[in-house]
Amino acid sequence: xxxxxxxxxxxxxxxxxxxxxxxxxxxxxxxxxxxxxxxxxxxxxxxxxxxxxxxxxxxxxxxxxxxxxxxxxxxxxxxxxxxxxxxxxxxxxxxxxxxxxxxxxxxxxxxxxxxxxxxxxxxxxxxxxxxxxxxxxxxxxxxxxxxxxxxxxxxxxxxxxxxxxxxxxxxxxxxxxxxxxxxxxxxxxxxxxxxxxxxxxxxxxxxxxxxxxxxxxxxxxxxxxxxxxxxxxxxxxxxxxxxxxxxxxxxxxxxxxxxxxxxxxxxxxxxxxxxxxxxxxxxxxxxxxxxxxxxxxxxxxxxxxxxxxxxxxxxxxxxxxxxxxxxxxxxxxxxxxxxxxxxxxxxxxxxxxxxxxxx
Amino acid sequence: xxxxxxxxxxxxxxxxxxxxxxxxxxxxxxxxxxxxxxxxxxxxxxxxxxxxxxxxxxxxxxxxxxxxxxxxxxxxxxxxxxxxxxxxxxxxxxxxxxxxxxxxxxxxxxxxxxxxxxxxxxxxxxxxxxxxxxxxxxxxxxxxxxxxxxxxxxxxxxxxxxxxxxxxxxxxxxxxxxxxxxxxxxxxxxxxxxxxxxxxxxxxxxxxxxxxxxxxxxxxxxxxxxxxxxxxxxxxxxxxxxxxxxxxxxxxxxxxxxxxxxxxxxxxxxxxxxxxxxxxxxxxxxx
Numbered sequence: 050x051x052x053x054x055x056x057x058x059x060x061x062x063x064x065x066x067x068x069x070x071x072x073x074x075x076x077x078x079x080x081x082x083x084x085x086x087x088x089x090x091x092x093x094x095x096x097x098x099x100x101x102x103x104x105x106x107x108x109x110x111x112x113x114x115x116x117x118x119x120x121x122x123x124x125x126x127x128x129x130x131x132x133x134x135x136x137x138x139x140x141x142x143x144x145x146x147x148x149x150x151x152x153x154x155x156x157x158x159x160x161x162x163x164x165x166x167x168x169x170x171x172x173x174x175x176x177x178x179x180x181x182x183x184x185x186x187x188x189x190x191x192x193x194x195x196x197x198x199x200x201x202x203x204x205x206x207x208x209x210x211x212x213x214x215x216x217x218x219x220x221x222x223x224x225x226x227x228x229x230x231x232x233x234x235x236x237x238x239x240x241x242x243x244x245x246x247x248x249x250x251x252x253x254x255x256x257x258x259x260x261x262x263x264x265x266x267x268x269x270x271x272x273x274x275x276x277x278x279x280x281x282x283x284x285x286x287x288x289x290x291x292x293x294x295x296x297x298x299x300x301x302x303x304x305x306x307x308x309x310x311x312x313x314x315x316x317x318x319x320x321x322x323x324x325x326x327x328x329x330x331x332x333x334x335x336x337x338x339x340x341x342x343x344x345x346x347x348x349x350x351x352x353x354x355x356x357x358x359x360x361x362x363x364x365x366x367x368x369x370x371x372x373x374x375x376x377x378x379x380x381x382x383x384x385x386x387x388x389x390x391x392x393x394x395x396x397x398x399x400x401x402x403x404x405x406x407x408x
Numbered sequence: 409x410x411x412x413x414x415x416x417x418x419x420x421x422x423x424x425x426x427x428x429x430x431x432x433x434x435x436x437x438x439x440x441x442x443x444x445x446x447x448x449x450x451x452x453x454x455x456x457x458x459x460x461x462x463x464x465x466x467x468x469x470x471x472x473x474x475x476x477x478x479x480x481x482x483x484x485x486x487x488x489x490x491x492x493x494x495x496x497x498x499x500x501x502x503x504x505x506x507x508x509x510x511x512x513x514x515x516x517x518x519x520x521x522x523x524x525x526x527x528x529x530x531x532x533x534x535x536x537x538x539x540x541x542x543x544x545x546x547x548x549x550x551x552x553x554x555x556x557x558x559x560x561x562x563x564x565x566x567x568x569x570x571x572x573x574x575x576x577x578x579x580x581x582x583x584x585x586x587x588x589x590x591x592x593x594x595x596x597x598x599x600x601x602x603x604x605x606x607x608x609x610x611x612x613x614x615x616x617x618x619x620x621x622x623x624x625x626x627x628x629x630x631x632x633x634x635x636x637x638x639x640x641x642x643x644x645x646x647x648x649x650x651x652x653x654x655x656x657x658x659x660x661x662x663x664x665x666x667x668x669x670x671x672x673x674x675x676x677x678x679x680x681x682x683x684x685x686x687x688x689x690x691x692x693x694x695x
Contacts, residue, residue, distance in 0.1 A: 364556030
């Protein structure tokens with residue numbers, strides 16, 4: 050039976066996640082529409098959401114995700130970082146209460162948030178140069194599609210969803226159906242936008258210039274549909290009667306992933322509607338470079354902390370966590386060094402840090 | 409050398425090292441030669457970082473220090489496990505090589521005995537000769553005779569296996585253990601306390617209670633080997649082709665044994681120093 054305090058904390062976490070998603074959408078609209086007045090609004094919403102989440106900071110298992118959300122909210126509001134913070138808020142609210150705290154994971158969370166900001170600034174620089182917004186939006190759709198496929202070992206492809214809790218498998222058929230539809234919608238949006246971007250022969254006059262306005266319109270609507278379906282799927286997973294009195298740990302990460310998918314897909318649409326995205330490409334690029342270096346420093350600090358924790362707790366500094374964080378730090382270092390494919394490299398570094406936090 | 413120290417080359421080497429370092433992509437366990445390749449790549453990476461102007465060279469110094477420390481511990485360090493039964497003094501531990509390969513027994517330097525097992529999983533170890541006592545908990549390792557001892561876990565069950573229809577014998581084994589019964593060497597590869605098949609006909613355990621115990625065994629005799637399945641409810645159900653013996657799971661017996669991991673890493677401090685220097689080098693680089 051979930052206690053009253055536990056239920057209240059869950060509600061606070063969900064409200065915080067909603068706040069982060071709202072802030073990410075406001076930030077995306079503000080950037081795309083060239084309305085600087087929306088940025089303080091987005092920042093205020095994000096800071097309030099982060100403040101609510103601080104209540105969960107006392108839970109050792111929630112600390113890395115709280116650290117991620119707080120670091121994502123502190124600097125200038127960026128859509129991707131805030132969307133990921135929404136997922137982190139959900140996970141922070143649903144992880145088990147007991148467990149050992151880990152400074153290394155908290156540092157990894159902070160590094161991952163900085164990595165998300167670096168990737169956001171790279172995307173802003175890309176769009177500020179007048180490039181086609183269909184590519185990043187298509188990538189967002191493809192990422193959301195990949196997230197849905199990754200849930201429950203790809204069973205969304207068979208219109209099925211469930212989690213293994215202890216030794217039993219708990220099936221949620223309603224969520225399986227909606228996840229299948231989400232997969233189709235996000236994949237359709239990604240393919241339509243990607244095909245339209247490929248079909249644009251010359252450099253586009255603006256980020257919304259299209260070879261086929263119909264394809265772009267359908268792709269945009271497919272992404273919005275996928276965002277709505279992700280939200281419904283998240284609700285079905287959260288309220289599944291199969292869970293009984295206890296929420297399975299395996300479903301916690303799935304819920305966080307679905308909330309991230311909602312944020313990603315929602316933020317992918319505003320740039321497609323903009324005539325021209327204003328911004329300082331050079332300033333964004335330089336900020337991304339500085340953030341990338343910071344990510345490496347914090348990631349190395351996380352490796353050092355993990356090595357110390359491993360030696361104190363398990364007797365060896367070469368624990369699986371140390372290795373994962375070291376791999377993530379090397380990825381971040383590669384992203385900070387490379388002169389080409391910076392966006393993809395920074396996305397890879399972010400993925401490495403998130404995987405290290407979640408495993 | 410100049411080409412190696414370019415940003416693109418360094419980034420590619422860092423990417424390759426991240427792939428082999430990750431424990432989720434076990435490249436090192438696939439072939440022993442991979443370790444040599446990784447060592448060479450690490451050396452190139454370090455040289456490329458060192459071939460830079462200070463303070464960026466500091467990153468190379470830190471990386472070199474860390475790599476040397478890990479290599480030293482890989483060669484001169486020790487790791488293994490020790491199984492303790494309450495009241496029984498033990499002076500050795502099972503040395504393990506890369507990939508968990510067992511290398512035999514190694515002296516611990518002191519006798520240790522389990523004095524108590526607390527409800528939260530903390531093990532109280534006594535050292536009769538040193539007249540000392542240490543506590544090892546799931547969240548805190550301890551130093552015993554120069555070794556770091558940690559990760560206590562209870563070993564709950566032993567499977568009683570009987571070999572018949574020829575050379576006969578009986579052995580009690582825990583999951584992952586190897587023993588002899590009759591003329592066979594048997595290893596319990598996997599144990600299912602409450603065996604069932606899922607919708608994909610894959611085996612799993614419905615619970616941790618021994619309601620329907622079953623096990624997958626690796627059986628060898630000389631150069632021949634077999635994979636056998638035993639289930640207590642259906643004795644002799646599986647007879648691998650070529651094996652002229654019947655293996656039966658007679659019963660499961662509760663076990664009070666405790667397993668602890670044992671490590672000795674003389675270069676641990678150096679590894680930490682290397683990481684710190686590398687982080688300072690990155691922070692101090694031109695932004």
